[in-house]
Amino acid sequence: MTVPQLPVDEIVAAQRPYRRDAARNYDALLSAAREVFAESGAEAPLEDIARRAGVGIATLYRNFPTRRHLFESVYADEVAALCRVAEGVAALEPWEALDSWLRRFVGYSVTKRAIREAMDDESDIFQACRESMYRAGGPLFDRARQAGRIRTDIDFDDLLRMVAGITATNFLDDAQRDRVLGVALDGVRAVR
Amino acid sequence: MTVPQLPVDEIVAAQRPYRRDAARNYDALLSAAREVFAESGAEAPLEDIARRAGVGIATLYRNFPTRRHLFESVYADEVAALCRVAEGVAALEPWEALDSWLRRFVGYSVTKRAIREAMDDESDIFQACRESMYRAGGPLFDRARQAGRIRTDIDFDDLLRMVAGITATNFLDDAQRDRVLGVALDGVRAVR
DNA sequence: TTGAAAGTGGAGGTTGACCTCCGCTAGAGT
């Protein structure tokens, strides 16, 4: 694979241990954490996560010295996946491409919701994530803007936060979330 | 005052104890809780809240048997305030009235952010809050819609959730939040 | 004014999450 190496990917790769058993445990912990955080919120007992991963609590602490470290890794993992999606939609028509990428946020919002409150924008990992999002989605944004489909008084960061806020909110059902997101995005289109 | 009695007001009034010392402690606890939740998040130690209210921990538990009860009361208190605001803007031009009411959400979002994740839509209090919001803001919405200022494929619940999501999100500064909210609301206006 | 009833505070027992320690296991390199 010749995927361009994004900041998140580097960080994720650097964290993953070398030995095969250790790497397996690391992966198991990461996906167990994603599930447990989504189900029980960001304050879920770390022991639950270790148990679900089929791993001792010590192994969890060895890989992720603090709850914060684990958070950041789960988050980085999801961001990386989201960035990969951006490549997949690059062939679409400008507004379509951006629009469909933004709508992918929904799938990742469960974890994000649980994670967000404990996350401050200052950490290195978070910076890397933000940077990655810019690289992945920024071109789509620029292209749509050049095509005249985006009003000029909004920037990419505005847009990201808007969508993040909406997708992280509870709705009655997915249809409502999509409808609301669509409405907000209509506001993003070029006026006139 | 001949303010129309909203569901929240009833519940808030019913909870407040009769005796003067008890009522004073109740109020102190409520505003201490609002502050502490805003500062330290929804998991803040209840003892911090009791201390800030200048009250024993037992008094807190007597008034609010569980953390959840306290949450709900703080939340109901804020909703009540927000509902009162809706009367104040009723004189404005239809879209202006709705728009300015929605923008008041921002002021109450700090607490809401801390509270939301622990809040499920099933509780009686939450239902009462929702009901109150409808009564307070629904007319503004209907009026704006009748004036042709709101697209017809969105309802009031959609709009509430959209704004709640955006206002509960972290932004670089207030200017960014306002800008993004404005963009989303442009989407809410009648298209064409 | 006074006494009954409602309310108060905070010490301390209980609970459960956190995280370390160390004897054991399994992978990597020769």
Next chain:
DNA sequence: ACTCTAGCGGAGGTCAACCTCCACTTTCAA
């Protein structure tokens, strides 16, 4: 195949939040 080391598990000590209990204080209405 063998060794040596990185990695493993989970028992149990530590710590902080929760919440109850009860002797004392305040309010209120008669």
